[in-house]
Amino acid sequence: xxxxxxxxxxxxxxxxxxxxxxxxxxxxxxxxxxxxxxxxxxxxxxxxxxxxxxxxxxxxxxxxxxxxxxxxxxxxxxxxxxxxxxxxxxxxxxxxxxxxxxxxxxxxxxxxxxxxxxxxxxxxxxxxxxxxxxxxxxxxxxxxxxxxxxxxxxxxxxxxxxxxxxxxxxxxxxxxxxxxxxxxxxxxxxxxxxxxxxxxxxxxxxxxxxxxxxxxxxxxxxxxxxxxxxxxxxxxxxxxxxxxxxxxxxxxxxxxxxxxxxxxxxxxxxxxxxxxxxxxxxxxxxxxxxxxxxxxxxxxxxxxxxxxxxxxxxxxxxxxxxxxxxxxxxxxxxxxxxxxxxxxxxxxxxxxxxxxxxxxxxxxxxxxxxxxxxxxxxxxxxxxxxxxxxxxxx
Numbered sequence: 001x002x003x004x005x006x007x008x009x010x011x012x013x014x015x016x017x018x019x020x021x022x023x024x025x026x027x028x029x030x031x032x033x034x035x036x037x038x039x040x041x042x043x044x045x046x047x048x049x050x051x052x053x054x055x056x057x058x059x060x061x062x063x064x065x066x067x068x069x070x071x072x073x074x075x076x077x078x079x080x081x082x083x084x085x086x087x088x089x090x091x092x093x094x095x096x097x098x099x100x101x102x103x104x105x106x107x108x109x110x111x112x113x114x115x116x117x118x119x120x121x122x123x124x125x126x127x128x129x130x131x132x133x134x135x136x137x138x139x140x141x142x143x144x145x146x147x148x149x150x151x152x153x154x155x156x157x158x159x160x161x162x163x164x165x166x167x168x169x170x171x172x173x174x175x176x177x178x179x180x181x182x183x184x185x186x187x188x189x190x191x192x193x194x195x196x197x198x199x200x201x202x203x204x205x206x207x208x209x210x211x212x213x214x215x216x217x218x219x220x221x222x223x224x225x226x227x228x229x230x231x232x233x234x235x236x237x238x239x240x241x242x243x244x245x246x247x248x249x250x251x252x253x254x255x256x257x258x259x260x261x262x263x264x265x266x267x268x269x270x271x272x273x274x275x276x277x278x279x280x281x282x283x284x285x286x287x288x289x290x291x292x293x294x295x296x297x298x299x300x301x302x303x304x305x306x307x308x309x310x311x312x313x314x315x316x317x318x319x320x321x322x323x324x325x326x327x328x329x330x331x332x333x334x335x336x337x338x339x340x341x342x343x344x345x346x347x348x349x350x351x352x353x354x355x356x357x358x359x360x361x362x363x364x365x366x367x368x369x370x371x372x373x374x375x376x377x378x379x380x381x382x383x384x385x386x387x388x389x390x391x392x393x394x
Contacts, residue, residue, distance in 0.1 A: 037074040037081060039207050042067050048202035051195045058203070061115060062097035065126055065144050066203045072148035078167055079152055081204065081320060082177070086166060087127075087151050088200035089193045090181040094128040099144055106131070112142035127151050127185070134163055151184060174229070174265050174326040174364065176314050201316065220295045221271035223323040223362065227305065227343050228330070229265055230363040233258040236340060239353040254351035255304065255344035262339040263312075264330040267323075267364060269303040269345075269357075270294045274319040274327075279310065280334075286342070287334025288313055290327055301357075304344035307336045324364050 046058045058066075066088055073084035091097050100118030101109040109124055110117070122130050125147045129135035136158065140146045150158055153165015161168040169175075169183045178194030185193075237257040241250055272294035280286040286306040290313060294301045305328060312329035321327060332339040345354040 037070050037084060037204065037208060039067050039071050039074070043206050046202065046206050048199050051198055054195075056199065058097060063203065063207065065091070065097045065099065067207050068144045069126070069148045069151075070204065070207055072145060073152055076149075076152045076154065076156065076167075078154060080322070082173065082322075082325065083152060083166055084204060085197070085200045086172075086177050086180045086184075087148065088203055089177055089196045090151065090185055091126045092196040092199055093181070093187075093193050094123075094185065095126050097126065099125055099142065100128070101142070106138050109138050109142055112139065114142065134159065153184075171365065173322060173324060174267060176326060221323055224270055224296075224357065224360070225267055225324040226358055226361045226363050227267050227269050227303075228258055228260055228341060229267065230365055232264045233260040233341070235259075239351070239355065252351070255306075255342050256354045257340050257342050259338065259340045260330045262330055262332065264339075264341075265326045266290075266305050266308070266312075266328040266330060266341055268292060268321045268325045268327050269343075269361075270296065270301075270323045272303070272321060274315045274317055274321060275302070277313050277315050277317055277319075285335025287331065287336065290315060292321060292327070299347070302344075302346040304342075304346065306342040306344070307331050307333050307340060309333050324362070 042060060042063050044060045046063060047055060048058075049055050069087050069091060070084050073079045073087055074081075076083070088097075095118065098115035099113065100116055100123075101112065101114040102119065102122065102124050103110050103117050104119060105122035106124065118124070118128065120128055122132055124131070124138065124141040126144055127147050127150075129141050129147060129150060131138055131141060135141060135150055136146060140158070141150075146158065149156075150163075151165055152167060153159065153161065154167030157165045157167065159165065164184065166172055166180065166184050169180065172180045172183065175183065176194065177197050177200075178191070181193040182190040187193075235256065236259045237253060239253060239256055242253050243250060269292065272292040274290065275293050276289060276291035278288060280289045288306075288308040288310055290305045290308070292303050292305075294303065307330075308328045309331040310333075312331045313327075314329075315321060315327045330339055330341050336342075343354055345352050345357045
């Protein structure tokens with residue numbers, strides 16, 4: 001069951017009208033970094049759609065394997081809901097969530113419980129792991145719990161970083177979910193994982209006990225991260241009053257602008273819950289916007305990230321995110337003179353200068369994934385800022 005919340009984006013009455021933007025928040029399972037997903041009863045079936053609109057149906061056997069992955073992931077420190085999502089995307093892509101034997105490469109694999117026979121080189125199981133690549137023995141790889149542990153990796157993983165599991169990938173939370181899955185699987189078709197992201201989310205929701213009624217709460221955060229990777233940005237327009245270059249009138253710029261190439265990763269300012277992710281109707285100039293609610297020193301704080309393109313949003317309403325997690329890509333949508341991030345911090349709906357909130361923030365290194373888009377740089381004649389009137393909502 002969804003819960004309606006009101007997100008107030010307020011500006012001084014002399015400049016911008018106060019507006020209430022209604023968004024729907026889907027209550028998702030509580031899962032901060034390393035937190036458990038409360039797996040309940042496994043449904044008999046689930047019908048959902050891929051990102052490109054293909055309807056797929058999963059049966060109880062497939063959903064039981066998904067429940068194993070979710071349970072292992074939720075009990076693995078540092079994984080949380082985001083890591084489980086990535087693992088499900090990988091397993092959906094590689095095997096359609098089936099435990100596949102391989103009679104041609106490993107005849108003995110057919111003696112173990114399986115859901116059919118695969119034939120991709122010498123690969124086995126849910127994640128199509130190869131014994132010859134060091135993922136494990138045939139007996140181990142025909143065990144869904146072992147494969148989940150191997151995929152997540154880390155200090156408690158069975159392979160101790162070779163081959164690399166998700167926790168062994170530096171900065172994996174800064175990557176898009178599809179890129180993170182590819183970093184583990186090292187597939188010849190790296191772009192195919194992203195299409196299963198909405199399916200993975202639907203599976204998590206279907207498996208989660210009480211997800212439909214559990215309220216979404218903001219995480220308490222003590223770590224503050226600068227919203228762009230180190231060395232990728234330049235400050236262009238600070239918070240404060242400025243002159244509209246078109247009308248000549250004075251207007252409040254409600255955030256800080258940071259010029260960066262299109263596709264540059266946008267990072268979560270702190271742990272929290274996504275309360276808005278999508279287009280903001282015209283005449284607003286935000287383009288596409290993400291809002292995240294945080295609890296910092298007992299206070300409710302909302303951070304805002306604007307001017308992304310639709311394809312550059314990597315989170316959904318209700319997602320729990322961690323400080324430094326990649327939530328989107330820099331764009332130039334809305335009223336913008338060039339690719340940049342417009343970053344806001346709001347208290348009780350009112351804008352405040354983000355600079356003081358960013359003092360002492362961590363500067364994370366640039367993500368290891370390709371930024372995509374026009375990552376080579378901005379057009380030289382663009383100032384990369386937004387117009388003063390760009391944040392008036394309808």
